[in-house]
Amino acid sequence: MADLHSIVIVGNGVAGLTAGDTLRRLGYDGALTIIGEEPHATYSRPALSKVALAPGEDLDVGTLPDPTHGGTELLGRTAVGLDTDGRTVSLDDGTQVGFDGLIIAAGSHARRFTDSARELTLRSLDDAAVLKRHLLDRPTVTVIGGGPLGMEVASGAVGLGCPVTLVHPGTPMELHLGSLLGGILTDAALEQGLRVIDAMVSTVREFGEGMTVTLTDGSELTSDIVITAAGDLPNIGWLEDSGLLAGGRLIADDRCRITDRIVAAGDVTWINGPSGVGRKPIWTTAIEQGKVAAAALLHGDDAPALDHPVYFWTDQWGQSLKMSGPIPSGEEDPVVVEGDLADRAAVLHWPGSGTAAALNMRMPIPRLHRLAATETVA
Template identity: 40%
Template sequence: MRRIAVVGGSIAAVTAASWLRVRGFEGTVTLLSAETEQPYTRVPLSKTVLSGEATDASTALPPLDDSVDVRLGTRAVSLNTRARRIVIDNGEPVPYDGLVIATGGRARRLSPPGMAGEKVLRTLADCAALREDLARAHSVLVIGAGLLGMEIASTCRTLGLQVTVVDRDPPLRRVLGPVLAQVITDAAREHGVVLRTVPGGVRLVGSRTLEGVDADGDFLTADVIVSAVGDVPAVDWLTGSGLRLDRGVVTDSRGRVANDIVAAGDAAVVRGVGRRPHWTNAVEQARVAADALLGEDVAGVALPSYFWTNQFGVEVKVAGEPAGLGEPDMVDVDGSSMLLRWSAGAAATVNHTVPVRKLRQLASAT
């Protein structure tokens, strides 16, 4: 194996490229990123960068070794696995001996093609555009009460904007379960956010320009309307490649997709596990996938998944998947600080300091 191509500019892509060098790969490493910016982390976009507290430049990831050929503004459009060739948007073929698929995802939109006005937050460019719109606004309507939607709502409140959040389900319930979701929901209401649950879902109203939202018969509108309704794995370019696609590219526990092809991050769906679109998982999965590509005999990601959120003055850290587990078996409360554990395989903290590794060990303890 002399040439490895890494497709994507995500944290998983950058981690895989750097890890190949750490593990001693001396051949050519080429990273193809569709974005024109140097690779960056998306974690602070909905928080400090959107509020203006941090600059766009602060999101930049540490630069890759000069030996990695980074091609920005280069979108992969197709893959020929037999010829071991990627075709990019200018028609040029990029040959490879080994391939890492780490194209991440794109923001899911609710508006039909041709309708303007719906805002999303996925990329640095999205963040800059939304920040500019918020600077001229008095009110914001957020569609989607998951982690991203509620973080956007929290940031908008710090900017003094009127905020309404609407979702088919109660806020954060699908991600955090009832106990943790209630903690943040209470904090959101205390900060003046209007939360609306619309079991029938919402419909965007407008023809060429978004005018508002039909929420089970009620018309809602605001100066800025933001959709935070999940992402779509960026795997369209793999159509016709022969790789198995199922809401992402399907891998085994070590990220292997096919001979000399691995995948990691938001574009990857691990058999029996699914997608885990979290920063920590992308980093760990990328290292495992890079090792597998080099033939290293290492296990897949073994520890429970980990993610965190900070909104409305509440910091929540989660190991495992508490949603659907019901009430925790252990709750240790000290004022506004909480430590929770579910024996079925999850643990969490609220405004409580615990090392990440210890929290993950607590989640996996029997």
């Protein structure tokens, strides 16, 4: 193991937590400090748009297993700067934390159009508390964005009794799941009363007691609140003077390395891999990158490179979907391995795309991965 006696992790989300636990599992016994902006112990972020927005006042998203890393957690503290040569992280309280090795796992924040308190976003437990408080008053809602977050939030809001209009160019979820599954989830949403407008948003502004969303064709929508679910932006502002950013991105190699002593994992990270430079802001990818980053910090080239199947799930409109592999090509019809699509309960396989999905079917994730990797028709 190199001369690593003190390691700092910035970000105590699932990528940071996994990296910390992995360091210990691999035998690192030096000092470990975790800096986390949120005052909470690590929690399940995906549960925010699922469990937290379910009917009832409860916001309990459950807890993740306690960390095993035994490090010093500085919660409610934000890293505001990084001196790469001097190997120190500056915190918002004016203190500095030195390191031999650094893991950047600062995640991302929600994109938004305005600073208005009536434009809500959902990224953190605190955001979920604010959002739920609003939704329990049953306001009229405009959701901007028909990806997984927008559709899950819209589903929660409709379930809480709110009239909801969702604005999205094209069919919601299609970009994330392909046209077949995107269409099925959109049909379920329409049946439950969601109004979908196929358009792009140009501006959002406060109007009287509510909000006005202007679409690119000039038409306007008004509602009590707007929920923007239009993507996330990596938390890299504090790295601006670090010399680590390339074209405004934190780009790591396929072992999550930025330098010999600095690695990155999770939503904050762009990976320069075999298929180019890309960012995959999903839960299991953050976990896998946390493991690989920790191993690479300790063992360099001897550590394994990233090599994990992409896995994604969503719960919305009473439908539960798990998918392993890339978004299936629109050209390929899936093989129905079990169940029946007409009942919206089926295991599907796209052998040409290397993808498998379980729609409203129980299926262990390893089996789904094996099915996705099967090249012949299952």
